[in-house]
Amino acid sequence: MAILGRRLLSGAGAVGAAAATMLYVASPASAAIDRYGISTVGSGSYANAAGSIDFYTDGDDFNICDNSTDGAGVVGSWKIGSSGTVHDVYNGKGFAKCEWVNEQFAESATIYMKVCLRDNGDLKENTCSGWKKAYADGVG
Incomplete structure (x- = not known):
């Protein structure tokens, strides 16, 4: 036994x-990270996380979402490298709506993204997130 x-x-x-x-x-x-995300900052009458941007490494997609009924739209921004050209996409579709954008990046690309609110054409700087670093291949 x-x-x-x-x-x-x-x-x-x-x-x-x-x-x-x-x-x-x-x-x-x-x-490997499949999704990088960042949200707006609360300021005045604008709630924290009223807008967001997500980057999906599988497909190089951005998703810019309006998460609040505050009447403001959301601007998602990104650039390749810390000194790259800034690309902006505005989502003015309203609460609980998202704007999908597809890009094509080299797997070695370092992407910086941020998100802000825009109300009546005025970018609300106090609501902007800082720049967040992401990697196209999901590995830093």
Whole structure:
């Protein structure tokens, strides 16, 4: 009986070691981020997270969303590299509506994005997020 118990424990140990090795090998690949997101900052009558921008690495898509009934629209901005040309997309569709934009980036691209509210044509600077860094391949 003792021999059978040792063999079972030995077999369980081998399976456990193999599983740990597989997890170790798989962990760098699972470190990729599928979505980067950032929201507006609350200011005055504008709520925190009233607007948002998400970047999806699988397909290089941006999603600019209006998350508030405040009447303001949302401007999503991005650039390639810290000194790249800024690209803006305005979403004035209203509350709970999003504007999808597809881009094509090199897998090695570093993307910076931010989001602000715009009300009656006036960009509300106090609601702007800071620039957030994202990676086209999802790995930093």
